[in-house]
Amino acid sequence: MKYLLSYFRKYRRESIIAPLFKMLEAMFDLLVPLVVANIINTGIAARDTGYILGQCGLLILMALIGLACSFTAQYFAARAAIGTATGLRHQLMAHIQKLSFTELDTIGVSTLITRMTADVNQVQNGVNMFLRLFLRSPFIVIGAMVMAFTVDAGAALIFLIAIPVLSVIVFGVMKLTSPMYKQVQQKLDAVTGATRENLTGVRVVRAFGREAAEAERFAQLNGELNAAQLRVGRIAALMNPLTYVVVNLALIAILCVGADKVNNSTLLSGDVVALVNYMSQILVELVKLANLIVLLTRAVASLGRVASVLDAETSMTYPEKSAQADSADEAVRFDHVSLTYSGAGDESITDISFRALKGQTIGVIGGTGSGKSTLVNLIPRFYDATKGTVSLMGRPVTDWTHDELRDRIAVVMQRAQLFKGTIRSNLLYGDTAATDEMLWEALETAQAAEFVRQKPGQLDEVVEQGGRNLSGGQKQRLTIARALVSRPDILILDDSASALDYATDAALRRALRHLPETTTTFIVSQRTSSLQHADQILVLDDGELVGCGTHEALMESCEVYREIHESQFRNDHAKGGAQA
Numbered sequence: 001m002k003y004l005l006s007y008f009r010k011y012r013r014e015s016i017i018a019p020l021f022k023m024l025e026a027m028f029d030l031l032v033p034l035v036v037a038n039i040i041n042t043g044i045a046a047r048d049t050g051y052i053l054g055q056c057g058l059l060i061l062m063a064l065i066g067l068a069c070s071f072t073a074q075y076f077a078a079r080a081a082i083g084t085a086t087g088l089r090h091q092l093m094a095h096i097q098k099l100s101f102t103e104l105d106t107i108g109v110s111t112l113i114t115r116m117t118a119d120v121n122q123v124q125n126g127v128n129m130f131l132r133l134f135l136r137s138p139f140i141v142i143g144a145m146v147m148a149f150t151v152d153a154g155a156a157l158i159f160l161i162a163i164p165v166l167s168v169i170v171f172g173v174m175k176l177t178s179p180m181y182k183q184v185q186q187k188l189d190a191v192t193g194a195t196r197e198n199l200t201g202v203r204v205v206r207a208f209g210r211e212a213a214e215a216e217r218f219a220q221l222n223g224e225l226n227a228a229q230l231r232v233g234r235i236a237a238l239m240n241p242l243t244y245v246v247v248n249l250a251l252i253a254i255l256c257v258g259a260d261k262v263n264n265s266t267l268l269s270g271d272v273v274a275l276v277n278y279m280s281q282i283l284v285e286l287v288k289l290a291n292l293i294v295l296l297t298r299a300v301a302s303l304g305r306v307a308s309v310l311d312a313e314t315s316m317t318y319p320e321k322s323a324q325a326d327s328a329d330e331a332v333r334f335d336h337v338s339l340t341y342s343g344a345g346d347e348s349i350t351d352i353s354f355r356a357l358k359g360q361t362i363g364v365i366g367g368t369g370s371g372k373s374t375l376v377n378l379i380p381r382f383y384d385a386t387k388g389t390v391s392l393m394g395r396p397v398t399d400w401t402h403d404e405l406r407d408r409i410a411v412v413m414q415r416a417q418l419f420k421g422t423i424r425s426n427l428l429y430g431d432t433a434a435t436d437e438m439l440w441e442a443l444e445t446a447q448a449a450e451f452v453r454q455k456p457g458q459l460d461e462v463v464e465q466g467g468r469n470l471s472g473g474q475k476q477r478l479t480i481a482r483a484l485v486s487r488p489d490i491l492i493l494d495d496s497a498s499a500l501d502y503a504t505d506a507a508l509r510r511a512l513r514h515l516p517e518t519t520t521t522f523i524v525s526q527r528t529s530s531l532q533h534a535d536q537i538l539v540l541d542d543g544e545l546v547g548c549g550t551h552e553a554l555m556e557s558c559e560v561y562r563e564i565h566e567s568q569f570r571n572d573h574a575k576g577g578a579q580a
Contacts, residue, residue: 002307003088003091003303003306003307003310004084004123004127004303007080007083007084007087007088008080008084010083010087011079011080011083011084013076014076014077014079014080014083014131015080015131017072017073017076018073018074018076018077018080018131018132019073019131019132019134019135019136020073020135021069021070021072021073021076022069022070022073022131022132022133022135022136023135023136023139024065024066024069025066025069025070025073025136026136026139026140026143027143028062028063028065028066028069029066029140029281030140030143030144030147030281031062032059032062032277033147033273033274033275033277033278033281034147034151034274035055035058035059035062036059036270036273036274036277037151037268037270037271037273037274038055038270039051039052039055039056039270040268040269040270040273041268041269041270041271042270043055044270073131073132074132076131077127077128077131077132078128080127080128080131081124081125081127081128081131082124084123084124084127085120085121085123085124085127088120088123088306089116089120091310092112092115092116092120092306092309092310093116095309095310095312096112096309098314099312099314100314100315100316100382100383100384101377101382101383102315102341102342102383102384103312103314103315105341105342106342106343107309107312108189108193109193109196110189110192110193110196110197111189111192111193112309113192113196114185114188114189114192115302115305115306115309118185118188118192118302119185119302119303119305119306120302120306122298122299122301122302123299123302123303123306125295125299126295126296126298126299126300126302126303127299129292129295129296130292130296130299133288133289133292134292136285137285137286137288137289137292138289140281140282140285141163141282141285141286141289144159144278144279144281144282144285145159145160145163145278145282147274147278148275148278148279151271151274151275151278152258152261152267152271152275154257154261155254155257155258155261155267155272155275156275158250158253158254158257158279159250159278159279159282161250162246162247162249162250162279162282163282165246166243166246166247166282166286169239169242169243169246170239170243170286170289170290170293171293173235173236173238173239173290173294174293174294174297176235177232177235177236177294177297178297178300178301180228180231180232180235181232181297181298181301182301182304182305183228183232184225184228184229184232185301185302185305187221187224187225187228188225190221190224190225191218191221191222191225194217194218194221195218198214198218236294239287239290239294240287240290243283243286243287243290244283247279247280247282247283247286250279251276251279251280254272254275254276254279255272255276258271258272258275259272315384316381316384318400318401318402319398319399319400319401320401321401329357329358330355330356330357330358330391330393330394331356331357331358331359331360331392331393331489331490331520332355332356332362332379332390332391332392332490332520332522333354333355333356333389333390333391333394334352334353334354334355334375334378334388334389334390334391335353335388335389335390335391336351336352336353336387336388336389337349337351337352337353337378337385337387337388337389337390338350338351338352338385338386338387338388339374339378339383339385339386339387340386341383347386347543348371348374348543349371349374349375349540349543349544350543350544351387351388351544351545352375352388352544352545353388353545354536354538354545354548356520356522356536357520357535358489358517358518358520359517359518359519359520360520360521360535360536361512361513361520361521361523361533361534361535361536362520362521362522362523362534362535362536362537362538363522363523363524363525363530363531363534363536363537363538364376364522364523364524364525364537364538364540365524365525365526365528365531365537365538365539365540365561365564366539366540366541366560366564367541367560367564369542370540370541370542370543371540371542371543372494372495372524372540373414373494373495373524374543375538375540376411376492376494376522376524377494378390378397379392379397379409379490379492379522380405380406380409380411380492381397381398381400381405384398392405392408392409392490393408393489407486407488408488408489408490409488409489409490409491409492410430410483410484410486410488410490410491410492411483411492411494412476412479412480412482412483412491412492412493412494412496413479413494413496414494414495414496414498414524416467416472416475416476416478416479416496416499417466417467417479418463418466418467418470418475418478418479419463419465420463420464420465420466421462421463422457422459422460422461422462422463423452423455423457423458423459423460423461423463423478424439424459424460425463426463426478426482427439427442427443427459427478427481427482427485428485429482429485430442430482430483430484430485430486431485431486431487434485436459438485439459439481439485441484442481442482442484442485443477443481444511445480445481445484445508445511445512445514445515446477446478446480446481446484446508446511447477447500447504447507447508447511448474448477448478448480448481451474451477471499472499473499473500473501473504475499476496476497476498476499476500477500477504477508479496480493480496480497480508484515487516488519489518489519489520490519490520490521490522491512491515491519491520491521491522492521492522492524493521493522493523493524493525494524495524495525495526496524497525497530498525498526502529505527505529505530509530509533513533527568528551528561528564528565528568528569529568531551532551533551534550534551535550536548536549536550537549537550537551537554537561539554539558539560539561541560546558546560547560547561
């Protein structure tokens with residue numbers, strides 16, 4: 001609740017005005033039965049048309065004032081609710097940006113999406129209804145009982161019995177449904193995750209003809225969500241009929257007692273009508289209160305889920321400023337580094353040690369799952385090593401500020417990710433102050449300038465979400481250009497040329513050799529041909545460094561590297577021998 005209270009303080013005026021105007025509206029509602037009673041007891045009994053018309057005009061005036069109060073309350077309640085939801089989304093987004101990859105992997109992307117959308121919307125609805133009804137409904141219930149005593153104390157004792165019974169029903173149902181709504185939200189997370197996964201991988205699903213299987217999996221998850229909603233819905237559905245039964249029994253009792261008193265001339269017929277109206281008001285407000293409690297229960301559950309993300313602390317802390325000078329020649333050093341992912345049983349990389357100098361090109365190769373991406377992800381500190389030390393420019397990577405790391409290092413991920421906008425807007429992620437000349441220079445190096453010039457809009461060509469209007473090779477080249485725009489000291493290409501043909505890959509490697517002499521380049525690749533020019537090649541096998549050296553040296557000393565190289569070139573040699 002601490003996150004919500006901060007927004008209530010921010011919208012203090014709206015949070016006070018909305019319920020106050022709702023109470024003003026409620027006061028007019030409580031006076032209506034008395035006016036009606038006067039019309040019956042005085043106007044109709046005396047056949048005084050003028051009095052009846054005057055009282056009817058008073059009713060209309062009260063209705064108009066109540067309507068104005070209702071509109072005012074709704075306006076300020078909506079301002080507070082929408083402002084709170086907007087603030088929560090901004091706060092969530094800002095906090096998520098601070099979380100490390102470890103926390104993002106643990107929480108899950110689909111869960112974060114659900115909490116930023118469905119859960120925050122649920123909180124918004126809860127705040128809106130809370131400000132509108134949390135004072136009005138209890139005020140009407142208690143006020144109607146008090147007004148009933150002013151009409152007739154004997155008949156009003158029925159209210160003292162009915163209201164506690166109704167309260168037990170309302171709060172009993174609330175207690176039962178509260179934990180069940182949390183389960184519903186968890187099931188919704190699973191459905192959201194499956195939907196996101198299917199939409200992201202729709203081409204893979206269709207390529208392997210798994211539409212039926214995925215539809216069946218979705219149906220199962222959706223069925224579990226449906227079953228959970230039905231369970232809580234059945235219990236929540238008991239509230240209205242039970243409250244109506246109690247209220248209608250109370251109405252029957254009021255009519256019986258009132259009829260005897262009217263016959264004995266101790267109570268007027270208009271007063272009986274007033275008592276019935278007050279009981280009807282209690283019924284309506286308790287039903288509203290019951291629905292409000294259900295809504296608030298769901299809102300509180302959603303707020304708890306939002307708070308759990310906001311309470312998640314990042315496992316990484318950055319110093320406010322750097323304390324040591326850079327090394328003159330060393331770019332990266334791994335000193336007996338190991339990493340175990342959160343929740344994993346075994347280490348992903350084990351006891352890795354190497355040294356990369358400024359201006360060198362470092363190749364990283366190995367089989368699938370050998371730890372190549374894990375190794376390079378430690379350099380920009382996407383993850384922290386669980387053992388050993390990763391040093392950058394002569395000092396531990398943990399001593400660098402966040403901004404310094406991002407300024408020094410540019411990473412091109414395995415999966416090319418572009419954002420909706422234009423080619424220019426995507427490239428400016430590397431450096432928002434980059435000129436067109438700098439953008440074209442980066443495109444030339446990344447071998448992307450030719451196809452960009454062929455686009456009608458060139459740099460201003462529209463890029464769809466995820467770059468879906470571009471081919472895989474075009475996306476990869478644009479992501480490489482985006483990294484080059486930042487002019488980094490360390491450039492990491494994590495298998496980012498896998499979609500390029502051999503000619504384009506070779507041209508890219510030649511262009512990368514002309515980067516500034518101080519730029520250290522890490523190239524992760526499955527192709528030995530892409531790494532032959534590297535000053536140093538790291539060979540990984542099952543998370544261990546089994547070879548380190550040049551291509552020629554590794555061909556002689558490293559069996560794993562030699563097997564990878566021969567497996568890739570054996571077919572070419574066989575074809576050449578057959579032709580001879």
